[in-house]
Amino acid sequence: MSLIRKFATVASGTMASRILGFGREMLMAAALGTGPVAGAFYAAFLFPNTFRRLFAEGAFNAAFVPLFAKEIEANGMDSARRFSEEVFGVLFSVLIALTLLMQLSMPVLVATIIAPGYASDPAKFDLTVSLAIIMFPYLMCMSLGAMMAGMLNSLRHYFAAAIAPVFLNIILIAVLAWAWWSGRDERQIGYDLAWGVLASGLVQLAIVWFAVRRTGIRVRFRRPRLTPNVKRLLWLAAPAAITGGITQINTLIGTAIASGQDRAVPALAQADRFYQLPLGVVGIAVAIVLLPELARALRAGNEGEASNLQNRSVEFVLFLTLPATAALLVISEPIIRVLYERGAFTADDTVLVSAVLSIFALGLPAFVLIKAFTPGYFAREDTRTPMIFAGISVAANISIALLLFPSMGAPGIAVASATAGWINALLLFGILVRRGHWGRDAGLLRRIPLLVLSSALMAVALWFGAGFLQPWLGPDASLIEQIGALALLTGCGMIVYFALAFGTGGADFRQVMRSMKRKPGAAAPATTDENAP
Incomplete structure (x- = not known):
């Protein structure tokens, strides 16, 4: 299977999860708006979710996968x-x-870390504590599931x-519908919802557990012992947990600060849900696939293949992420209005969340x-060097x-992030460049400015286009008119971008098709203009 096809396999599951996530957020916005229950739920759920990213996905994708792969090969x-x-x-x-x-410490944690601003509202504070206690065991399920997922990868x-994360949104949509x-x-x-x-x-743990068993591996419980392999894993996983979860650390910090202002916590969570679509579909897919492939290439002493994998991954993520960035900058308000503005979610909420x-x-x-x-x-x-950089990033955040929250509110948190x-x-x-771990690629350097130009023109x-379609995108239009106008606008935007990207040479369609057929591990071509993904 080619590198891009592997990206697509992972991205398809993530895409399904994110699309259902939008459906879930639309229902939640209509049911709860940006009110106190929404704030309590988002703050409570963020805590186990952050730990999941820190100790599960971040640590295991960074530390467990290379060691497990090494054991298989050796x-x-x-x-x-x-x-x-x-x-x-x-x-x-x-x-x-x-x-x-x-769970025993949850009242103290909510008052000091999760949402200190809620301490002045006893009802909201107690609700946040109760919801967090119910949801925290989710961390255990997802951490064990992340280990199984690491084995599968x-x-x-x-x-x-x-595909397993899709079931979070399926179940929550069912809960909201009921x-x-x-x-x-x-x-x-x-x-x-909790x-x-x-x-x-x-459910997610069960899915990956049975998938691992289908590969012929049955994982049984052993008395916990710090064997040399486990010590090595812990040594690598501790800094990797911080590094892999840097986005979630910053989000947790932002939520704690934002809890001092009404509507700020749910506004950040609802905006985060949308920009997590390209981040999850592109960035996480690349990180999941690239790590084991890169580890194999380096263990085989194939520096050329390792360099090619890194360059093609960067080119792939920029090809898809730059237009998403441009679109969110320009049409965030109609997007939020169409997706969220109904029920308890007001026009004022649209302005805040879109900003x-x-x-x-x-x-x-x-x-x-970063992924x-x-x-x-x-x-x-x-794993130590990325941890240091993550620490610098957190300090800056x-x-x-x-500095900005007192004057800007929730948008100030976004600027910091x-x-x-x-x-x-x-x-x-x-530092990758300084250490000689990043090979110079003339084609990549030439194409990036062209992708930026294509995104800017789009x-x-x-x-x-948004100005022309304003009568059908505005709050006075019906939901069907809004959805149709937004679909037309985004569809035309995609056509413009891809036409410009391929027309200017920012991307090469023939090279994309060839790269989809080339398998990782095959001889990497020389780093020239022909190295398109």
Whole structure:
């Protein structure tokens, strides 16, 4: 299977999850708006979700995957299975203890870390604590699931791990539909959603568990022991957890600061949901596929293939991310109006959320590039350097957020997040180049400015198109008219961008098709203009 086809396999599952996520957010916005129950739910869910990204996806994709793949190649499947059982025993025990500790400490955590601004509102504070206690075991399910997903990715079975997250949105949509049908009030809906999150964690774990068993590996519980392999994993995973979850760390910090202002927390969460679509579909897909492929190339001593993989990944993410950034900058308000503005979600909410989204868009290329740059460190078992850069990014995020929030509100949090993302991305890239781990690619350097130009011209076309279609995009139009006008606008924007990208040479259609057929591990072509993805 070619590199781009692997990207597409993972991205298809993520795309399905994100599209259903929009459906979920539309229903939640109509049911809860940006009110106190919405704020409590988003703050409570963010806590276990952040831990999931830190200790599950970040740590295991960065540390477990290369070590598991090394065991397969060096000692065979039996040795890899024993290693996975050693890790499972330690992980399961740690998660049990962590879950109990966090649930007992939840009132203190909400008051000091999750949403300190809610402490002045006892009803909102108590609701946030209750919802967080219900949802925190979701972390355990997803952490064990991330280990299973790491095994599947190492074995080049990508689809089950990519499709499992879809069930979070399927279950929450079902919960919201049932709540609407039965006429439940906002507080009851908040509790229903919390139990739905926990149920989805169990379903997702079951999916990847059975997928691993279908590969012929049965992971059994072993008494937790710090074997040499487990110690090596923990040594790599600790900094990788911080690095892999940098976006979530910044989001958690932003939420804690934003809890001091009404409507700010749900506004950030609703904008985050939209810009997570290109980040998840493109950035996470590239990170999941690139890490094991890069690790294999480096272990084989094939520096040329490793360099080609990195350059093609960056070119791929920029090809798809730059137009998304341009579109979100120009038409964020009609997008939010069409998706969210109904029920409890008002026109004022549209203005706030669209402002946050347009600022988030400025950081989108940086966050996607981080996903493409970090495998260059992790595949070489260097998790410390990205951790240092993540720490610098977090410090910048906190400083800028505290400076801007009093005057700008939620948009100030978005500015801080975008700036921190660019600082992290530039540091990662600079050190890769300095160490000689990033091969110069003349074709990539020539095409990037052309992709930027194509995206900018598409943005101009969207600006004029949105003005022309304003009677059908405005709040006075019907929902069908709004959806049709937005679909026409985005469709025309895509046509303009792809025509410009291929017409100017920013992308080469024939090279794209050839790259889809070329398998990773085949001899990498020389780094010239013909190296298009």
